[in-house]
Amino acid sequence: NAGVTQTPKFQVLKTGQSMTLQCAQDMNHEYMSWYRQDPGMGLRLIHYSVGAGITDQGEVPNGYNVSRSTTEDFPLRLLSAAPSQTSVYFCASSYGDPGTDTQYFGPGTRLTVL
C-alpha cells in the first residue's frame, strides 16, 4: 500500500511553460485535494474532488486545471507557468468527507518557475 504518491519531486520551469503534476492514491479514497504551501502562508486549497468525474475550485484556483477520470488519479495542470506559482504542492486524499475524516498527504512537489 503506497498511500499517496506524487511525481515529480522537484521541477524547474520557465515562465509560460505548461506541465502536469501527478497524484495517485491506492486507498480507494473518494476525496482528493490539491494544496500549495508558501512560506508564512500555510496550506491553501487549489482544487478538490469528491469522486471520479467531480471537481470544484478551492481558494486559489487561477492558473490551474484538474480532472478526475478515475478514483486513483488526480493530476494538476499548470496552463502557463508564472513565477508566482513557485511553491510546494501537496496532494491529499481521504476516504470520507475531509471536514470530518483524516487527510493523507503525498510527499509534495517542489516547483520553481523562472
Add this chain to the structure above:
Amino acid sequence: GQNIDQPTEMTATEGAIVQINCTYQTSGFNGLFWYQQHAGEAPTFLSYNVLDGLEEKGRFSSFLSRSKGYSYLLLKELQMKDSASYLCAVRGASGGSYIPTFGRGTSLIVHP
C-alpha cells in the same frame, strides 16, 4: 469566510510541556484538526476534535472550546523529534467546500 490564528513560532526545552493555541472564527463549525509537519515533509494527522473537551493520545492532547472558538495542542515530555510545524485546520458550516481551512502553522523548536 474563515479566519484561523496561531502563533508563528515557539521554543521549548526537551522534557518540558508546551501548549500551542489556535483561535478561529467560522460561520458554523464542523470539526478542528491538528497536523504535524516536519521540515521538507508532508503533514501528518495528529488529532480531530468536534465536541468540547480534551482528547488525549499518548504524549499529545488536544482541547476544544466551540463557544470560545479556541483549541490548543498540548505536547508533554518534549523530545527533539517534536521540532516541527503544527497546523490547525477548521471546517466551517456545511455547504461550499468540504475541505478544512488551514492556519499558517506554528513552528516549534525544541532545544536540549
